[in-house]
Amino acid sequence: MPNIAVFIEQRDGKFKKVAWQMLSEAKRITAASGGEVWAVCLGADPAAEAAKYGADKVFTATGDSFGIYNSELWGAALAQFCTAQKPDLLLIGSTAMGKDLGPKVAAKLDCACISDAVGLTYEGGWTVRRPIYAGKCYIDVEPVTDLAVVGIRPNAFVLEEAAGAGAVEAFTPDLSAIEPKAVVQSIEAGEGGRVELTEAEIVVSGGRGIKGPENYALIEKLADALGAAAGASRAVVDAGWVDYSHQVGQTGKTVGPNLYIACGISGAIQHLAGMSSSKCIVAINKDANAPIFKAADYGVVADLFDVVPALTEEVIKLKG
Numbered sequence: 001m002p003n004i005a006v007f008i009e010q011r012d013g014k015f016k017k018v019a020w021q022m023l024s025e026a027k028r029i030t031a032a033s034g035g036e037v038w039a040v041c042l043g044a045d046p047a048a049e050a051a052k053y054g055a056d057k058v059f060t061a062t063g064d065s066f067g068i069y070n071s072e073l074w075g076a077a078l079a080q081f082c083t084a085q086k087p088d089l090l091l092i093g094s095t096a097m098g099k100d101l102g103p104k105v106a107a108k109l110d111c112a113c114i115s116d117a118v119g120l121t122y123e124g125g126w127t128v129r130r131p132i133y134a135g136k137c138y139i140d141v142e143p144v145t146d147l148a149v150v151g152i153r154p155n156a157f158v159l160e161e162a163a164g165a166g167a168v169e170a171f172t173p174d175l176s177a178i179e180p181k182a183v184v185q186s187i188e189a190g191e192g193g194r195v196e197l198t199e200a201e202i203v204v205s206g207g208r209g210i211k212g213p214e215n216y217a218l219i220e221k222l223a224d225a226l227g228a229a230a231g232a233s234r235a236v237v238d239a240g241w242v243d244y245s246h247q248v249g250q251t252g253k254t255v256g257p258n259l260y261i262a263c264g265i266s267g268a269i270q271h272l273a274g275m276s277s278s279k280c281i282v283a284i285n286k287d288a289n290a291p292i293f294k295a296a297d298y299g300v301v302a303d304l305f306d307v308v309p310a311l312t313e314e315v316i317k318l319k320g
Contacts, residue, residue, distance in 0.1 A: 001034030002122055005087035007078065008041040008050060009097055011069070015046055017199045018093035018154040020053045025157035026091065027054025027164065029122050035088070037164060040081055042066040042074055051166025053159070058168045059085070065175050068187065069097055072180045075104035077173035082109055082147060084171070089126060094151040094254070095198060102151045112143035116254065118156040118277055134250060134273035153277065154198045155256040195229040197246065202259045203275070205231035205248055209264020209285065209304055213241035218308045219263060225315040231255065231275075233265050249274035263304045267292025284308065 004026040009016040019039075026037040039050035039058045043066030047058045059081060065073045078101070082090060090105065092098040094116050106113030118138075119129030128141045128150055197203065204226065206219035216236070223230040231248040232241070248255055250273040260278035264285060265271060272295055275281070283296035286303045293299045300307055 002030065002088040002126075003035045003038065003086075004030060005038045005040050005082065005085070005090045006055070007090065007092045007098070007101070008039050008044075008046045009093055009095060010041060010044045010046070011097075013044050015044075015049065016093055016095060016154075017159070018095065018152060019046075020049065021155065021157040021159045022091045022093065022152050023050060023053040023055055024160045024162060025120060025152075026089075027162045028160075029120065031162070033122050038085065038087060040078065040090075042077055045168070047166050047168045051164050052161055054162040054164040055166055056164045058166055059171050060168065061171050061173055068184045070180050070183065071100050071104055072178055073175055075101055075108060076175055076178055078105045079108040080173040081171055087147065090147065090149045092149065092151050094153045098151055102149050106149040109147060109149075111145040112148040113151075114141050114143065114148060115151040116153050117150050118153050118256070120150065120152075120157075131273075131277065134269050135276035136269075153254060153256050155201070155258070156277070194223070195227065197229040197231055197248070197253050198255055200229035200255070200257050202226050202228035202261070203231050203248070203255050203257045203278070204228050204261045204263065205233065205265060205275075206236060206242075206263050206304075207233040207265030207271075208235040208239075209266075210236065210241075211264075213239075215305075216242050218305070218312075222261070222263075222308055222312045222315070225312050225319070228259075228261075229255075229257075233268075233271050262292055262296070263308055265292055266290050267295060 006022045008019040036056040039055035050058045092102040114128045117128045117130045121127045132139050204223040220230045232246040237247040250270040254274045256277040258279045261282045281296045282298045283292040284300045284304050288301045
């Protein structure tokens with residue numbers, strides 16, 4: 001009967017959706033095999049929402065050390081939690097924070113660390129599925145250590161409510177002997193107002209086919225109409241047309257939305273690596289031989305300057 005710990009990532013008291021997705025999946029596994037689901041949060045108390053998505057226990061640690069993320073302090077705190085509570089699995093979202101924190105915790109505990117996973121099963125032992133070779137295929141990994149730290153790609157699991165007891169237990173890690181080598185003094189947030197790219201249910205991305213920075217507004221308008229995030233290919237980012245924070249791909253952000261709309265994107269393997277796990281891919285490109293069509297579920301061979309404005313207008317009409 002496995003006990004699964006789920007790290008609940010938060011910044012300024014706002015929780016990442018991937019945390020609830022991981023809780024939902026953990027609850028489905030323990031419902032079939034026994035065991036408990038434990039939510040672990042540093043710097044905030046997510047008890048109400050964690051219980052709603054299946055947490056049997058909610059472990060929280062608060063204090064000045066958890067105001068702003070610090071990998072040394074947070075990594076030590078999570079490692080101490082795992083040493084004390086001995087979960088069989090620790091799930092951490094494959095976010096910017098999670099990709100930094102997970103390996104640090106695994107190194108401290110000398111246990112398996114599996115990154116960017118999209119599947120998880122338990123049949124007397126764990127099997128973790130993750131993409132390899134830039135998303136061309138998948139590999140099933142079976143960790144052999146008593147504890148495994150697994151990074152989960154956002155939107156890999158379905159979010160479902162499944163009530164858990166949500167019993168709150170405070171834990172106080174001993175961080176007195178740690179003197180961080182680097183400390184973040186402040187965080188300068190970028191322009192807000194749009195859906196976070198890695199957590200979006202729908203992503204609309206533009207490629208070199210938009211022809212210039214002034215035309216990226218077409219992508220943003222369609223994204224706004226759909227309640228989606230706006231992304232871009234590396235070519236667009238390298239040209240300076242949009243900020244790097246919009247880049248989807250091997251050297252940008254990895255996304256796995258329910259719907260991915262690629263506008264004027266040829267479909268280089270580096271871009272496909274960042275969005276190939278999308279549930280449904282729609283490609284709009286006037287080149288019928290563009291590689292993106294091999295990955296697409298639906299393809300529109302047409303000029304994006306004709307299709308995207310018309311699609312935006314129809315979406316706005318449908319939404320009233």
